[in-house]
Amino acid sequence: MRIAMIGTGYVGLVSGACFADFGHRVCCVDKDQAKIDGLNGGLMPIWEPGLEALVKSNAQRGRLTFTTDLRAAVTDAEAVFIAVGTPARRGDGHADLTFVFEAVREIAKVIRPGTVVVTKSTVPVGTGDRIEQIFREEGIEEVSVASNPEFLREGAAIADFKHPDRIVVGAEDDRAQDALREIYRPLFLNRAPILITGRRTAELTKYAANAFLAVKISFINEIADLCEAVDADVQDVARGIGLDNRIGPKFLHAGPGYGGSCFPKDTLALLQTADAAGVDQRIVRTTVAVNDDRKAHMVERVSRALGGELKGKRVAVLGLAFKPNTDDMREAPSIPIVKALVDRGASVVAFDPVARQQAEQIFSGVEFTDDAYAAANGADALVIVTEWDEFRALDLDKIAELLRGKALVDLRNVYDRAEAEEAGLAYYGVGRGKLDRD
Numbered sequence: 001m002r003i004a005m006i007g008t009g010y011v012g013l014v015s016g017a018c019f020a021d022f023g024h025r026v027c028c029v030d031k032d033q034a035k036i037d038g039l040n041g042g043l044m045p046i047w048e049p050g051l052e053a054l055v056k057s058n059a060q061r062g063r064l065t066f067t068t069d070l071r072a073a074v075t076d077a078e079a080v081f082i083a084v085g086t087p088a089r090r091g092d093g094h095a096d097l098t099f100v101f102e103a104v105r106e107i108a109k110v111i112r113p114g115t116v117v118v119t120k121s122t123v124p125v126g127t128g129d130r131i132e133q134i135f136r137e138e139g140i141e142e143v144s145v146a147s148n149p150e151f152l153r154e155g156a157a158i159a160d161f162k163h164p165d166r167i168v169v170g171a172e173d174d175r176a177q178d179a180l181r182e183i184y185r186p187l188f189l190n191r192a193p194i195l196i197t198g199r200r201t202a203e204l205t206k207y208a209a210n211a212f213l214a215v216k217i218s219f220i221n222e223i224a225d226l227c228e229a230v231d232a233d234v235q236d237v238a239r240g241i242g243l244d245n246r247i248g249p250k251f252l253h254a255g256p257g258y259g260g261s262c263f264p265k266d267t268l269a270l271l272q273t274a275d276a277a278g279v280d281q282r283i284v285r286t287t288v289a290v291n292d293d294r295k296a297h298m299v300e301r302v303s304r305a306l307g308g309e310l311k312g313k314r315v316a317v318l319g320l321a322f323k324p325n326t327d328d329m330r331e332a333p334s335i336p337i338v339k340a341l342v343d344r345g346a347s348v349v350a351f352d353p354v355a356r357q358q359a360e361q362i363f364s365g366v367e368f369t370d371d372a373y374a375a376a377n378g379a380d381a382l383v384i385v386t387e388w389d390e391f392r393a394l395d396l397d398k399i400a401e402l403l404r405g406k407a408l409v410d411l412r413n414v415y416d417r418a419e420a421e422e423a424g425l426a427y428y429g430v431g432r433g434k435l436d437r438d
Ligand code: NAD
Pocket: 006, 007, 008, 009, 010, 011, 012, 029, 030, 031, 032, 035, 070, 083, 084, 085, 086, 099, 102, 103, 106, 120, 121, 122, 123, 150, 151, 152, 153, 154, 261, 262
């Protein structure tokens, strides 16, 4: 099929490249000229494992093209996907749909009758209805609007897209359903579950999924606090409950709280939807509050490791991206942590394997290094904020030698207390007994 992908960010670029790899002809559109120029020159705008090779091979085959010319891409397309950003609106946390509606109005100017328009962006319930209304206002009647929320995870985006746990399609007519079945046919043949629902249900399913995962993370974080108070180990508790099939082992890692481009904004947007509908969602509301508090709590943990005083201390931070295998810094837990450390008088020296460029735009007064050991050199404490694989196998003896102080604050529970102590480090983990307690 001929597909136009409007918005060439994390989701649009990965989806576009994967659809092209399925054999479709995909034109990825973005209004960011520099991004499109870069892609046409073989430069990836984001760091995502396997993406560059996938984009290049499909571009070489002529199945994947990049342009700023939305009109040309849409005129030629049988299906138009909208994958623009839907950030939280400042002030109230409602999903900001400005980019979505701007794109829809542009699409409406040129779309051919019979085209299927699909929202891949995460959008609140009822957005598909409003999109249909905009098309009608623009005099377009014969268009099908469907919802196909995306569940990929950054850092594993291509594998997730090609081997999804499920594909959710919210469609109100056969044309949209048929088009999406055709587009996803290779996955369908691979027996990926396809769930066909009403459009509003599909829109809500995405928010419910992210809210549930956020709840799961906050739940284990609170259990970690309890473990510290009663001298139990959260990792064993997580394993003990995670082996229960009804619970499952994923998203049960205690840490500094969730961040990223989705959970924070999607939980807030779900609450806005609930408020507008007059239905309170107390669990999600509490989850948001628990997660916000958690980051301040993490800074206290560093302070305690340094004897209660951050002023004048040199703190090495490992990992800045919101999770490993991505350069995405949106709502990364490192942001409030590093900013609070700086505000409280510490000097911060940081290392992240790929997010440095993004981080430099966010932090001022932070020194960056090219590896973990250079960050540790002369620091009073080493704080692991993001669990990149390369931080899992540090030479702790060397770290202990390089550090001026001996504190290892392991916010991702990468190391065992015993091995850290053997290297001469004072170890502070998360939820692994009373020694971790604030
Ligand atoms: P992003 O910010 O990386 O990319 C959005 C792109 O859209 C930008 O490049 C921007 O320039 C472009 N854009 C905006 N308006 C445009 C227009 N009118 N025409 C052409 N291009 C336009 O965003 P993202 O992370 O890819 O997220 C996109 C959507 O997917 C969001 O709704 C998000 O919630 C959802 N989502 C994201 C993820 C993720 O892991 N990032 C996962 C699932 C769903």
